[in-house]
Structures are given as C-alpha cells and as structure tokens.
Amino acid sequence: xxxxxxxxxxxxxxxxxxxxxxxxxxxxRAVLFDSGMGIxxxxxxxxxxxxxPVTVLNSHTHFxxxxxxxxxxxxxxxxxxxxxxSARGEISDELREYASHSLDEDRxxxxxxxxxxxxxxxxxxxxxxSNIRDGEHLELGRPxxxxxxTPGHTPDSLCLLDAANGLLFTGDTFYSGEVYLWAPETDVTxxxxxxxxxxxxxxxxxxxxxxxxxxxxxxxxxx
Numbered sequence: 001x002x003x004x005x006x007x008x009x010x011x012x013x014x015x016x017x018x019x020x021x022x023x024x025x026x027x028x029r030a031v032l033f034d035s036g037m038g039i040x041x042x043x044x045x046x047x048x049x050x051x052x053p054v055t056v057l058n059s060h061t062h063f064x065x066x067x068x069x070x071x072x073x074x075x076x077x078x079x080x081x082x083x084x085x086s087a088r089g090e091i092s093d094e095l096r097e098y099a100s101h102s103l104d105e106d107r108x109x110x111x112x113x114x115x116x117x118x119x120x121x122x123x124x125x126x127x128x129x130s131n132i133r134d135g136e137h138l139e140l141g142r143p144x145x146x147x148x149x150t151p152g153h154t155p156d157s158l159c160l161l162d163a164a165n166g167l168l169f170t171g172d173t174f175y176s177g178e179v180y181l182w183a184p185e186t187d188v189t190x191x192x193x194x195x196x197x198x199x200x201x202x203x204x205x206x207x208x209x210x211x212x213x214x215x216x217x218x219x220x221x222x223x
Contacts, residue, residue, distance in 0.1 A: 007167070008049055009215040012036055016107035017064045020215040022169055024162070026140025029053045033160055033169050034211055037102065038067020038124045040113035057132065057147075059171025059211055060157040061086035062183075063099045069126035078149065079131040080156040082185055089125040092184045099123055134158075150198070152191025153181065159198070166206030168219075174198060175210030176217055198222045 008023045021034040023046055030052045036042050046054060056075040058065050061083050069075050069087075077083040085091070091099075101107060103119040112119070132138075134149035138160075146161045150173045160169040172179065173194055181188055205219040 007209075009209070010036065010042060010045060011215060012039075014109040015039065015102070017102070018212055019064050020209070020211050020213075021065075021068075022209055022215075023049055023054075024140065024145060024160075024169075025050045025052060028139070028141030029055060031138055031140060031145060031160070032056045032068075032072070034059050034065040034171070035068030035071070037064050038070075039103070039116055039121075041071060042068035043071035055138065057138070057158075057160065058083075058156075059159070059169070059173075060154040062154060062172070063091065063095070063123050064102075065171070065211065066126060067124045070124060074129050075126055076130050076132045077128050078133070078156045078158065082155040083128065086156075087126050087128050089123050091123060095183055096123060148197070150194035152187050152189075152194045153179065154183075154185050155187070157194070161201070163204065166204060167209060168198070168201060168205050168207070169209045170198070171211045174208060174217075174222055175212045176221070177213050195222065 010021045012019045015037060019036050021036050024031045030050050032046060032054055035056055054072055056069055056072045058077055100121060102121040132147050136147045138145045148159045148161055150157050150159050153172045157171060157173055159171055159173055199222050202219045202222050208217040208219055210217055
C-alpha cells in the first residue's frame with residue numbers, strides 16, 4: 001500500500017488551545033481530521049492543498065475541533081448522542097463558559113485573523129451528513145484509514161489509524177501535555193481502557209499525530 005500523497009498538519013499555534021487538524025489526501029478523496037476553532041475559514045486552506053472531495057471526521061466534538069465543520073458538505077460523526085447534541089450546539093454550561101473566552105487577549109497571541117473583528121466567540125454548529133462506526137475503513141483510494149472508537153475524554157472520542165504507514169492520529173485521547181478530563185462528559189475508566197488500546201498498537205506505530213501541542217510525537221510515551 002502506498003503512502004498518502006499529502007498528510008498536512010494545519011495548526012493554530014497562536015490560540016491557547018493550539019489545535020492541530022490533519023488533512024490526509026489519498027488518490028481519490030481526502031479526510032480532514034478535525035476542523036479547528038473556526039476562527040478563520042479552514043476550507044480556504046484545504047482547497048489550496050487539494051481539489052479532491054473532502055470528508056470531515058472529528059476526533060471528538062468539543063468546540064475546538066469542530067469549528068470549520070459547517071464549511072464542508074460531508075461531515076461524519078459516530079452515532080452517539082453526545083455528537084448529535086454537540087452538532088446542535090447543546091453543550092454543558094461549564095464548557096460553554098470556558099469556550100466563551102476563546103478570543104480573549106490572554107488566549108490569543110497577536111492579532112486576530114484577517115476579517116475577524118469581534119472577540120465574541122460563538123459555539124459552532126453543523127449538520128452531520130452520515131455516521132461512521134468503530135472499525136470502519138475510510139476508502140481514500142490509497143491509503144486506507146481505520147476508525148477506532150476511544151471513548152473517555154468524550155463519549156464520541158476516536159482515533160484514526162493508517163496501519164500501513166504506522167501513523168496514528170490520536171485526537172485528544174493522547175497528546176504531550178495535560179489531557180483535560182474535567183468536563184461532565186468525561187469517563188475516566190473508559191479513558192484508561194482507550195489508552196490501553198493505544199498501548200497495544202504501539203509496536204506497529206512510527207508516529208503519533210495528536211490534536212494539541214507538537215503535531216508529531218514518538219510512540220514511546222504510550223508503549
């Protein structure tokens with residue numbers, strides 16, 4: 001199986017969350033794994049990278065990973081109540097309060113992107129066009145990517161595995177730093193089980209690609 005033609009990390013390093021979204025371009029279509037905060041239009045950058053049809057898949061549906069979902073026609077989430085509620089903008093009061101400060105001066109380094117004139121951050125909403133399931137293979141032509149449900153951080157958390165190339169896109173299930181597990185939707189026991197699942201994959205991995213912090217990590221921390 002051939003390597004992907006393009007695997008681009010689209011980062012937001014000047015905002016406190018420091019979100020990484022990943023555009024995986026195959027021979028027939030592309031997958032955008034997370035769509036960032038939605039402060040600027042991520043679709044404009046995606047279209048500069050590839051003209052192929054793009055499927056958006058979210059590592060989970062916290063506000064900082066779904067901001068650009070509404071810019072795309074093909075958005076797939078797990079068939080989980082939490083995903084459906086998030087798409088409608090129904091989130092906990094705790095998370096809404098936290099998100100509302102996303103554009104405060106102490107959470108943004110430098111000026112806001114061109115065209116963004118307000119520091120009032122609105123929780124994004126979107127339309128789920130279809131559901132994906134645990135173990136499903138996303139056909140991109142080359143490569144194939146396998147959906148791995150990894151609940152814990154949220155009920156709808158998932159990772160994306162490109163086994164042929166030893167790549168694991170981990171979302172918020174793993175990254176180098178403190179993983180937030182304080183929200184009402186968090187299940188610590190489920191999170192521990194999901195980490196154990198990732199540990200079992202470590203011998204076959206070459207790189208971890210997390211949703212926060214440095215966009216590339218060694219598999220060793222989860223081995």
